[in-house]
Amino acid sequence: MASLTNLFEDIPPSSPEELFQALITTNTFKLERILSFGQASPDGFWYDQPLAEWVVLLKGSATLQIEGESQIRYLSPGDILYLPAHQRHRVESTSSTEPTVWLALHYKS
Amino acid sequence: MASLTNLFEDIPPSSPEELFQALITTNTFKLERILSFGQASPDGFWYDQPLAEWVVLLKGSATLQIEGESQIRYLSPGDILYLPAHQRHRVESTSSTEPTVWLALHYKS
Numbered sequence: 001m002a003s004l005t006n007l008f009e010d011i012p013p014s015s016p017e018e019l020f021q022a023l024i025t026t027n028t029f030k031l032e033r034i035l036s037f038g039q040a041s042p043d044g045f046w047y048d049q050p051l052a053e054w055v056v057l058l059k060g061s062a063t064l065q066i067e068g069e070s071q072i073r074y075l076s077p078g079d080i081l082y083l084p085a086h087q088r089h090r091v092e093s094t095s096s097t098e099p100t101v102w103l104a105l106h107y108k109s
Numbered sequence: 110m111a112s113l114t115n116l117f118e119d120i121p122p123s124s125p126e127e128l129f130q131a132l133i134t135t136n137t138f139k140l141e142r143i144l145s146f147g148q149a150s151p152d153g154f155w156y157d158q159p160l161a162e163w164v165v166l167l168k169g170s171a172t173l174q175i176e177g178e179s180q181i182r183y184l185s186p187g188d189i190l191y192l193p194a195h196q197r198h199r200v201e202s203t204s205s206t207e208p209t210v211w212l213a214l215h216y217k218s
Contacts, residue, residue, distance in 0.1 A: 007165055008187040024163055028137045056116055078117040
């Protein structure tokens, strides 16, 4: 697959699955584009990742639950989240009316 | 300085200098937001960086010269550049009508 030349290119209007595209992978980090099309984490599922994650939502919208927080977070374009390694979280929803574009940096902190 | 919670917050309408804000710094990479307000590289100046750089322009616009290329590159929102270590380049212009927002990842490749 050729490298992306624009973060907002090659976005299908819909997809039954989220789409993950690694942009840079090294020994210590991975930068990836994530596309969501209304998907959410399955009931009862929590991400529990061995790497820290810095993630920005660039288009669309989403709601996230961070374990231990009483409020759901609503994310709009430009919103950034820092997720320490093993910070459990789940995606409650992503926009059902347009693709949601995320840029995520997973790294050894 | 507190961490940014949105990539598009804390952007002044203008500034006499470009503004660089480190978002994450580790031993192997630095993620930073760069804000430009019409600045360009000084005449005859070329960036020649020891680290590789992945950079995306998110708002505004810019023109770049990559050494060895006959054409200036015009960058619009979403446009990505991969600059290998020591790939000489210069910023010919950035938008004079709105701030230009860049997200740059400098890393050991």
